Every structure is written in structure tokens, then in C-alpha cells.
Amino acid sequence: MNIVKAKSDKTTTKEAVEEIKSIFGNFEPRMVLFFASSNYESEKISAEMKATFPSSDIIGCSTAGEITSGEMLKNSVVAMAFNSDVLNNVKIEIVEGISDGVDISDAMNSFESFYGKKMTEMDYKKYLGMVLIDGLTCAEESLMENIGNKTNVFFVGGSAGDDLKFEATHVCANGKSYSDAAVLALMDVKSGFDIIKTQSFKVLDKVLVATKVNESSREILEFNNEPAAVAYAKALDVPVDELSSHFMSNPLGLMIDDEPYVRSPQAVEGSSVKFYCSILEGMELSLLESANIIEETANALQQKVEEFGEISGLVNFNCILRTLNLESDGKSKEYAEIFNDIPTTGFSTYGEQYLGHINQTATMIIFK
Amino acid sequence: MAGKIKKMIEHIISKKSGNDSTLASSLNAKLCLQGVIPKKYDASSPDDPVIIGKLQTIAAEWGVSLAGV
Known part of the structure; x- marks a missing residue:
């Protein structure tokens, strides 16, 4: 060996x-x-x-x-x-x-x-x-x-x-x-x-565009020209106060060659959403849904x-x-x-x- | 004017990858992660100076000459 x-x-x-x-x-x-x-x-x-x-x-x-x-x-x-x-x-x-x-x-x-x-x-x-x-x-x-x-x-x-x-x-x-x-x-x-x-997510057909960001703090202020938390919740069809409970199962993905490069949300801060990695202004991100990791x-x-x-x-x-x-x-x-x-x-x-x-x-x- | 961005992207990836498909794919991903999505641009895409500036910076970082592009 x-x-x-x-x-x-x-x-x-x-x-x-x-x-x-x-x-x-x-x-x-x-x-x-x-x-x-x-x-x-x-x-x-x-x-x-x-x-x-x-x-x-x-x-x-x-x-x-x-x-x-x-x-x-x-x-x-x-x-x-x-x-x-x-x-x-x-x-x-x-x-x-x-x-x-x-x-x-x-x-x-x-x-x-x-x-x-x-x-x-x-x-x-x-x-x-x-x-x-x-x-x-x-x-x-x-x-x-x-x-x-x-x-x-x-x-x-x-x-x-x-x-x-x-x-x-x-x-x-x-x-x-x-x-x-x-x-x-x-x-x-x-x-x-x-x-x-490898990541285990289904790519949904909803897209969020990061229209206002604070790159260094990994914070998204606006998606689709709306407050980020509001737009994210709308895409998921859930109330804003329930958004964070969907973070684990519905992160976002930068699609490259039909494969998501996952950006995971960390917390709702006011009307912004903080992520575990940075997102550039103008990036188009697909909504993801968790699939079978095993x-x-x-x-x-x-x-x-x-x-x-x-x-x-x-x-x-x-x-x-x-x-x-x-x-x-x-x-x-x-x-x-x-x-x-x-x-x-x-x-x-x-x-x-x-x-x-x-x-x-x-x-x-x-x-x- | 239109189409310059597509030409620049193709030139950068071709020169940097030496037409190796694995490298071309990884360079495409690196561009996307730096905020330039190659598939968004075709021969009729407007010559957006912001994207052109970003590509010039990336080309310089990657050691690719854009002379003649």
C-alpha cells in the first residue's frame, strides 16, 4: 500500500x-x-x-x-x-x-x-x-x-x-x-x-439577480431590485419570517456548465441576506432544492x-x-x-x- | 459596436488553455466566478466597457496578450 x-x-x-x-x-x-x-x-x-x-x-x-x-x-x-x-x-x-x-x-x-x-x-x-x-x-x-x-x-x-x-x-x-x-x-x-x-441539489427554474451587494461582507442587499430577503422569500413562496428555515434546503447556485457552484445563505440581517461566500453584483443565481446526498x-x-x-x-x-x-x-x-x-x-x-x-x-x- | 467581448473571451481561453478542453472548462468557470459569464455573449452583444475592462484585467493577470483582438 x-x-x-x-x-x-x-x-x-x-x-x-x-x-x-x-x-x-x-x-x-x-x-x-x-x-x-x-x-x-x-x-x-x-x-x-x-x-x-x-x-x-x-x-x-x-x-x-x-x-x-x-x-x-x-x-x-x-x-x-x-x-x-x-x-x-x-x-x-x-x-x-x-x-x-x-x-x-x-x-x-x-x-x-x-x-x-x-x-x-x-x-x-x-x-x-x-x-x-x-x-x-x-x-x-x-x-x-x-x-x-x-x-x-x-x-x-x-x-x-x-x-x-x-x-x-x-x-x-x-x-x-x-x-x-x-x-x-x-x-x-x-x-x-x-x-x-459534488453537491446534491435540484436546480429550480427561479433566478435571483444580485442587484446590490456588499462583496467584502458577503452580504446581498437586493435581489431583482428588491430587498434581498423579500425577493428570496418570494422566490420560495414563503413569508419573509420563515425564510431562514429554508436556507439549508434552498441555497442558491451560480450555474456553470449546467452545474451549480453553491452559495449558501447564513442569516437574514434586516432586509439583507448574508452568505457563506461572496456574490458579485450582477450575478444570476438559480434557486436550488436539496436532493439525495447519499x-x-x-x-x-x-x-x-x-x-x-x-x-x-x-x-x-x-x-x-x-x-x-x-x-x-x-x-x-x-x-x-x-x-x-x-x-x-x-x-x-x-x-x-x-x-x-x-x-x-x-x-x-x-x-x- | 458589438461582438468584442465574445472575441476577447474566446481569445483568452484559447491562449491560456492551449485548446486543452479540461483547461478551457476550468478557465470558463474561473471567468464565471470572477463575474464574466462567457455564454451570455455572442457576436451581437454590445461592447460593454465595464466587461471589456474586466476582461483586460483578467487577461493581464493570466499573462495573455490581447494585441490584435
Whole structure:
């Protein structure tokens, strides 16, 4: 096996990392990825992971729930290790101070210097980026736009969580822990990989145009030249005071190639609606209706299994809103079991990254 | 005048993707996420200076020359 996964629910950081190490056994990781409940102190677990796997590159973050093959967990740590038959190389960079403006130029220069290639010339079939970002910065859109402007390489990932406390989220790299930061890992993948973006919504025929927005606060003041909450409620044919109870099942989608890039509403504020990701003025958004997460995720995965033959490892960045939806429907176990036969690690995120920043989606990386 | 936006979009995507269909699709998505929806523009679309300005900025960011477009 070239990819192995592990989990631990030991309460002390030291014991949890020791358990992960014992599960990995003699495996020699080129890179270790870990996702840990915010109950573990971020600085401690990052340092402990590096001390335990000193010759590996290590990245991770805090979560709003952890995922491993066949299980959706709480208050635990999950990890995945990749050996050099999967990764020819990996380079990790930290982008700090992102809430004051994202500047990725140093990170991109470092990647270019490390790989001896310009970011614009890197082959997207050979190189793969992973991005973990502090989930409370509202900087995801800017980060992803900056990355997308600089390279054709796909960067996939998620926003760190803190078990729904919304106080502090952390990203980790090589023994250190960071807030107000993003960790970027650029991998030279030897074995082949692919990306899944899946969301479970039916697209309705009602469209809301964002006619007045406050982009930086992710707030929509008007849809269709009406107060946003009024227009949204009208589209759903519900009273305004019931609007927020429909948020989970009826988010909006920016339609690209007949596929929604989901924008999830967070709260009604006066007559405005605040979202979990930004919406640009003039954007036309389709009203969505929730569908079957289990069925659509299983289908998306099955399609890749058929293309790949066998999947060596899967990293799942699953939106916390999907996790909550599954929990309220009593379907968490059924969801986790989709990944029973595939070495899987992942976490419940505060946002998903693929080409841009999206919500109520699972972005996944699969390795051959 | 009309049709310039469609030409600019096609030029940018073609140059940046090297006519690779996966890249062309991802670049189309990136444009949409930045507020330019390629499918909205055809040969008769008015030359909206706001969208043209946005495309000029994106082209510069992506390292694509718009000379002659």
C-alpha cells in the first residue's frame, strides 16, 4: 500500500499521535495529512505530528468533525500518509495575514524555485495543489482567485473548522500552527489523481439577480431590485419570517456548465441576506432544492472508481452544512459507508475550495 | 459596436488553455466566478466597457496578450 490512513480518539494529543504512528507502523511517509478536532490544541498537535514524523512533510487543520473510511467522527484526529510511490515531491508554503489582503507571490516564487518551472507552465495532470485555510477569515475567494490567476494547476481543499464554535480555526504545517493563514501544498504526483466536486441539489427554474451587494461582507442587499430577503422569500413562496428555515434546503447556485457552484445563505440581517461566500453584483443565481446526498455522492464516486479501476486514497473536504444535513436525517453512517472500501480521510469544513470558494459541496481528491 | 467581448473571451481561453478542453472548462468557470459569464455573449452583444475592462484585467493577470483582438 502506498497510502495509509489512521484515526484516534485518544483525549491527549500525545496518545492520539502515538496511536496514529502505531497504525501507520513501518510505513515511510513522504507526506502526512491530518485533520483534528478543535478540542486538540493546534500548536501541540502540529508539533507532536512533526516530532513523530520528522522526515515527512506534514500539513493539517482544525475541523468541525472528522471523516475516515466508514465513519464520520467527532472529537478525534484522522490522518493519511503518502509514500514516495505516490508523491515524487511536495512543497509546502504558508500565506499569512490573509484577512488584510492575500499576497501569494512569495509562495508562488518558492514553488517555481523548488520545481524549477514557472507556475504558468506546470502540467495540471502532474502537479496538484492542496489548500487548507483558516475558516474564519472570509479570505477564501481572494486566495482562490489569486491562485487561479497564477496557474492552471488545480488547487483543492477546505476551510478549517472549530466544531461549530466559530471562535478560532487553525491550519498547520511542519510543526507549526497558524491563524489568519492558508497552507498551500504543491505536490508532484507520481501515481495519478483526479478531483471530484459534488453537491446534491435540484436546480429550480427561479433566478435571483444580485442587484446590490456588499462583496467584502458577503452580504446581498437586493435581489431583482428588491430587498434581498423579500425577493428570496418570494422566490420560495414563503413569508419573509420563515425564510431562514429554508436556507439549508434552498441555497442558491451560480450555474456553470449546467452545474451549480453553491452559495449558501447564513442569516437574514434586516432586509439583507448574508452568505457563506461572496456574490458579485450582477450575478444570476438559480434557486436550488436539496436532493439525495447519499445517492449523488455514491454516483459521483462510482463514476471515478469505474474510470480509475482502483483508488488508493481519497481526501474528502465535506461541507459542515452537508454534515449537519446528514446528521438531522440520521444518515451520517450511510454517508460514511460510501467510503468503506477506499482509504479515506477528510473533515467537515467551513467552506470548500475548487477553482473558487463554494458551499454545501464536497470537494475530493482521489489518488490512483 | 458589438461582438468584442465574445472575441476577447474566446481569445483568452484559447491562449491560456492551449485548446486543452479540461483547461478551457476550468478557465470558463474561473471567468464565471470572477463575474464574466462567457455564454451570455455572442457576436451581437454590445461592447460593454465595464466587461471589456474586466476582461483586460483578467487577461493581464493570466499573462495573455490581447494585441490584435
